[in-house]
Amino acid sequence: MIIKLDQAVELIKSGDVVAFPTETVYGLGADAFNIQAIKKTFELKGRPSDNPLIVHVSNQQQVDSVAEQLPEEFEKLKQAFWPGPLTMILPKSDRVPDLVTGGLNTVAVRMPDHPIALKLIRQTGPLTAPSANKSGKPSPTKPEHLDQDYKEGIPILDGGSSEIGLESTILDLTISPPEILRPGAITAHQIENVTGSTVTDFRNRSLSDTEPVKSPGLKYTHYKPAATVKWMKRIPATLNQHTIYIVHSKKNWPDHPQIFSYKKNYARLARDLYDVFRTADHLGYSDIEIEQLPDAESDRMIHALLNRITKAVGTDE
Ligand code: AMP
Ligand code: MG
Numbered sequence: 001m002i003i004k005l006d007q008a009v010e011l012i013k014s015g016d017v018v019a020f021p022t023e024t025v026y027g028l029g030a031d032a033f034n035i036q037a038i039k040k041t042f043e044l045k046g047r048p049s050d051n052p053l054i055v056h057v058s059n060q061q062q063v064d065s066v067a068e069q070l071p072e073e074f075e076k077l078k079q080a081f082w083p084g085p086l087t088m089i090l091p092k093s094d095r096v097p098d099l100v101t102g103g104l105n106t107v108a109v110r111m112p113d114h115p116i117a118l119k120l121i122r123q124t125g126p127l128t129a130p131s132a133n134k135s136g137k138p139s140p141t142k143p144e145h146l147d148q149d150y151k152e153g154i155p156i157l158d159g160g161s162s163e164i165g166l167e168s169t170i171l172d173l174t175i176s177p178p179e180i181l182r183p184g185a186i187t188a189h190q191i192e193n194v195t196g197s198t199v200t201d202f203r204n205r206s207l208s209d210t211e212p213v214k215s216p217g218l219k220y221t222h223y224k225p226a227a228t229v230k231w232m233k234r235i236p237a238t239l240n241q242h243t244i245y246i247v248h249s250k251k252n253w254p255d256h257p258q259i260f261s262y263k264k265n266y267a268r269l270a271r272d273l274y275d276v277f278r279t280a281d282h283l284g285y286s287d288i289e290i291e292q293l294p295d296a297e298s299d300r301m302i303h304a305l306l307n308r309i310t311k312a313v314g315t316d317e
Contacts, residue, residue, distance in 0.1 A: 002143065003155045005119060011155055012124045017041050019132040019146050020120055021159025022112035024085050024168050024184070025139035025274070026146060027056065027129030029120070032066065038099050038128055044154070046135040052102035053128040054087050054168070055109050058121035066107055066126050068093045071173040073195045080194040083113035085164055085185040089172040100128055106174050116159045131167060138225055138274035138312075141165050145278055165271035166304045171199070183303040185270075190300075225277035225288065229312040232289035235259075243287040244280040246273075258285075266301040273308065288312075 003011070008018045008029075015037045017030045028045060030037035032055045042049050055066050060078075063070075067090035074088060092107035101107050112118065121127055131139035134149040141162040146154055169184030171191060180188055180201045188199045227244070235245055239258055247253050248262040248269055260276050262269040280288050290309055296302045 001153055001155060002158045005116070005123075005157065008120055008155065008157050009123045012037070012120075012127065015040070016155070017044060018120075018155045018157060019140070019143075020117055020127075020129070020157040021162060022056075022114045022117045022129075023163045024112070024166065025141050025162050025164075026132040026143075026156075026159075027112075027117075027127075028132040029056070029124075029127040029129045031124060032100060032126040032128045033095060033097070035097050035099055038097060041128060041130065042099075044150075045130060045133070047130060048135075049099065050102045051130075052104060052108065053100050053130050054170075055096070055100065055107055056117065056121055056127045056129045057109060057111050058118045059111075062121070062126045063090075063109060064093075066093055066096050067091060067109055071178075073173055073178060073197075076194050077171070077173075077191065078111075081186055081190075082111040083118065084111070085113070085168040086110065086191075087168045087170045089170065089174055089181070091174060106172075108170060110168055114159060114163075116157055120157065136224065138277045139167060141271070141274050145275070148278065148282070161271070161275075163271065164267075165273060165275075166301075166308060169304075172202075183307050185301065185304060187300050187303060224312050224314065226281045227277070227285050227288045229277075229288045229290065229309065229314075231292050231309075231313060233292065235289075235291075240287065242285055243289055244276065244285045246276060246288065246290040248291055248293070264299075266299040266305060270301045270305055273305070277312070 011018050015034050017028055017040055019026050020029050030041045057063050069091045087108050087110040089106050089108050096107050133139050140146050143156050143158050146156050164185050169186040170182040172179045177198050191199050245259045253259050253261040293302055293306055
């Protein structure tokens with residue numbers, strides 16, 4: 001059910017959880033210092049408790065309440081990208097319950113670029129906020145998606161459709177050089193331009209056997225619709241009536257309700273991806289075929305799109 005900001009603040013202060021809009025996807029917000037509220041978040045989502053949560057903040061004072069010994073790159077990156085779709089992994093302060101970080105001594109922190117989110121967090125203090133979907137479903141990018149997931153109802157702050165549509169870039173600043181744990185709208189290249197030094201991508205190097213799990217959440221399959229997702233080389237002459245087709249090259253694709261065409265607008269494809277996944281499931285399609293993406297260098301959203309679609313296809317597990 002849609003609620004007002006004042007009600008959301010009251011609910012969170014009393015230990016409840018509220019779905020709220022951000023520029024990436026909708027989050028399921030709870031008081032980051034309230035263990036009961038955080039337990040409730042894991043229960044509602046059906047999320048495994050070793051999958052740590054991102055803490056959302058609205059100002060520096062709140063950062064200082066959850067993190068300490070801020071790495072030297074932090075300030076520059078904050079100036080360049082906050083509020084925005086960059087999550088930074090920082091050394092955790094004692095105040096943050098272990099439940100938030102899955103027992104890690106680091107904490108993931110982000111300042112979202114959305115007026116409603118910022119207003120909310122200013123009044124409640126730091127909020128843990130995983131993507132608000134039920135575990136195993138694609139992240140919600142509209143209030144309707146939340147109604148689909150929570151038949152029992154959930155309090156929602158309505159912010160319309162999420163502008164970016166894919167989850168934030170996660171950057172680990174507690175190691176040198178900093179490492180991208182999840183690609184998002186902010187690219188390694190943009191980060192390097194700000195810090196002046198290299199950034200690695202953990203998927204591009206082999207992990208040693210003794211290394212602890214980098215980011216526990218990354219081992220779980222996210223982003224998967226019920227329909228089978230496949231890469232497609234070319235669209236068939238006759239469309240399969242059980243398939244939704246997602247295409248993005250500049251060709252003149254036929255105007256057809258089963259074809260979602262993006263004409264090289266990768267920002268729009270990113271914004272729509274989870275909605276198309278959910279639409280396919282809602283309408284009972286069994287398959288989704290997606291045209292192969294071009295090189296990561298050709299658009300800043302490609303890396304994140306490739307990561308989410310590969311997970312949905314299920315070939316990287
Ligand atoms: P979600 O909230 O669904 O967007 O997922 C948050 C992601 O952030 C998960 O994949 C977590 O594993 C990751 N994450 C959160 N906190 C940490 C941390 N302290 N270190 C590494 N990864 C983290
Ligand atoms: Mg998620």
